[in-house]
Amino acid sequence: MSELARYSRQIVLRELGVNGQQLLRDSTVLLIGLGGLGSIAAAYLAGAGIGRLLLSDRDRVDTSNLQRQVLYRQSDVGRLKSEAAAAQLRALNAGIEIEALDAQAGLAAVAQADVVLDCTDNFPARRAINAACVRARKPLVSGAAIRFEGQLALFDVAAGSACYDCLYPDTGEQAETCEEAGILGPVVGTVGALQALLALKYLLGLREDLNALQVWDARQMQWRRFTMSIDPACAVCGQTRLT
Template identity: 60%
Template sequence: MSGFARYARQVVLREIGVNGQSVLRDSSALIVGLGGLGTPAALYLAGAGLGRLLVSDFDRIAASNLHRQILYRETDIGRPKLEAAQEALSALNSECRIECLAAPMDEAALLQAVRAVDVVLDCSDNFPTRFAVNRACVAARRPLVSGAAIRFEGQLAVFDTARGSGCYACLYPAAGQAQETCEEAGILGPVVGVVGARQALAAIKLLLGLGDEAGSLWLWDALTQRERRLRIPREPHCPVCGNSNES
């Protein structure tokens, strides 16, 4: 299917229109992690008509993934996530070019990947990856949409130091962070689905210049449906984006 016919329900929105759809077609995103957050985000970005998606994940699909990682099917169990994701996303939208980063990335390779896109979505599940992605985004001056979820709790933060916001390290200093995993604490599938969808929404808004969410943190409790939005101040002495690190 070619042309804008498939995007008619988006194009009719005055905030998007034909010009906005052209912007999405010419835009690219890096998704780090194709789990509970990354799979809905990837589906919505491909469906929205982004021209290019870089995806990174080195795991294989397990049966325990299927209750929340909606890109995969039972027949995919045991397959590399990248392989199954590329197949499913291309089937959804053949106009979106899916590029798989099939090898673990060191800092230089990660920085190169970040520089090659317009926006980065951190859908990973561990602090070392999150800190590495943040450093690359600050160095490359690319906006970062960071999501996380555990149990019934979700959060999303948007960082864009090129526009004066703080970075992930301003919110979470690297030292002394304890890691709680979904295997230990549990996770309800729709919770990561909501956060991943909101990551895709935030990325689309960044690409189209709709609103200004940079430097904001959204916190959500799925049990009570309570949510809060906080501002993330830029820390002058942040080791990643602080004044002493500016060129």
């Protein structure tokens, strides 16, 4: 199958075209976390023709994951998510490069990426990813979902935006987990798909989403948009902005 035929439905978009498709083909995207958010985002990015996908997750596929992490199959239970996801994505698009990283290599790979997607589910991981992106001056697409609620934001300190810690400074608070609070599959899937959308828009130069926090109430089907402000005293990005 030719690339023109494969990607024809998006190449026809005025905002993309052949040149935009080549931009995607030349891009590297790192996904950290391959659960409900990351497995959906990865599938859309692979389908769109991102040239190189780096996948990082320390967990193995569990039966309870299959309710919402639809990239996996029953036969994947027990496999490392990074390896199972890579196999499924190669079956979807054999024309791109897909690398399964071990958990320790995920943060180290930030410097290689054009965009990083934080698809994790806990504050320590989110803060570590944000700090790595700030140090490397890489854009970060952050997503979260629990119960019937979702959040989405694009951070890019190099472009003058706030960072994750400007929005959520470390107070020692522990995040609720899906195991404790519950999650409906399409809620986390929607946020994961939108993370892929923000990443694709960013790579194509469509960056209207900087400094905006999107909050979704899935029960009411309502979105709210908040403007994010830089915290000059931010422990993570404050010093970076002075250099």
